[in-house]
Amino acid sequence: MPHFEKMLIIGCGNMGGAMLAGWLAAGESAARFTVLDPQLDAAPEGVELIRDASEAGSHDCVLLGFKPQQLGAIAPGIQSLTGPEVTVFSLLAGLDRATLRDAFPAAHAHVRVMPNLASRIGKSPVILCESGLTESEKPAALDVFGKLGTALWLDDERKFDIVTALAGSGPGFVYRFIDALASAAVSLGVEPDMADSLALATVEGSAALAAGADISPGELADRVASPGGMTREGLNILDADNALKNLLVETLRATADKGAELGRGAAKQP
Numbered sequence: 001m002p003h004f005e006k007m008l009i010i011g012c013g014n015m016g017g018a019m020l021a022g023w024l025a026a027g028e029s030a031a032r033f034t035v036l037d038p039q040l041d042a043a044p045e046g047v048e049l050i051r052d053a054s055e056a057g058s059h060d061c062v063l064l065g066f067k068p069q070q071l072g073a074i075a076p077g078i079q080s081l082t083g084p085e086v087t088v089f090s091l092l093a094g095l096d097r098a099t100l101r102d103a104f105p106a107a108h109a110h111v112r113v114m115p116n117l118a119s120r121i122g123k124s125p126v127i128l129c130e131s132g133l134t135e136s137e138k139p140a141a142l143d144v145f146g147k148l149g150t151a152l153w154l155d156d157e158r159k160f161d162i163v164t165a166l167a168g169s170g171p172g173f174v175y176r177f178i179d180a181l182a183s184a185a186v187s188l189g190v191e192p193d194m195a196d197s198l199a200l201a202t203v204e205g206s207a208a209l210a211a212g213a214d215i216s217p218g219e220l221a222d223r224v225a226s227p228g229g230m231t232r233e234g235l236n237i238l239d240a241d242n243a244l245k246n247l248l249v250e251t252l253r254a255t256a257d258k259g260a261e262l263g264r265g266a267a268k269q270p
Ligand SMILES: NC(=O)C1=CN([C@@H]2O[C@H](COP(=O)(O)OP(=O)(O)OC[C@H]3O[C@@H](n4cnc5c(N)ncnc54)[C@H](O)[C@@H]3O)[C@@H](O)[C@H]2O)C=CC1
Pocket: 010, 011, 012, 013, 014, 015, 016, 036, 037, 038, 039, 040, 064, 065, 066, 067, 068, 070, 074, 091, 092, 093, 114, 115, 116, 117, 168, 169
């Protein structure tokens, strides 16, 4: 029997919407999806949009796409949608499998899923951590989420918050870097429009080159730095006392700590 044929997306904002757009762009049939969202203006063409749990038809999986802080308020109203034939896929940052099992005790299986906004263009890493899937369902889950980019299992759930910081929140940090690169150039006299477009094109080209390269980004950085040339002087600023690395350690740590806090908050909810 095929798995995950009909998905009910409960909460379809920025992240759920990006995933739905990604699946449709990858050629998935709109009929496979229903969206339950009381506030969404419209769903993509062909996707059923419902406003209340009582309107839901049949499905074999749900994708939770509301905010982690809403779990306690929303879970009681969607119990009837998460019965023994239904797998719960959850985007809720910080909320572990035990919390999901407590919230949806009747569900067949519980799977944490961490994508990022590049799901929309099929370029997202998607990290999965499951409890209760059968051996035949595991590759099926990887296939569904692999349509959004690169899906992989994480067995050690203790690392989920830190990989969320890296791959889920990561685009936010990269966008901040692009912005900072451009605004640094502006402060040194480059026209704002030119600085923005050069910073973006540089990051886009660098990432694409690194993704297809057979050497590491660290080695590529050294390759940009011609001996005795300009780039090394700039790298020396970023590398001094591990300045950039230390900043990013703090960034990822603060992000992951918030995941743990969200998890503790959800565990306390009735
Ligand atoms: N934004 C991102 O880049 C990422 C977000 N996530 C996770 O995705 C989830 C959603 O985050 P965003 O999309 O950023 O938030 P969002 O605020 O854009 O979307 C939340 C959606 O939930 C809907 N909603 C509110 N109450 C509801 C209810 N009672 N029933 C059904 N739907 C309801 C809202 O109308 C909204 O469309 C969060 O759990 C977050 O941790 C995970 C990875 C990346």
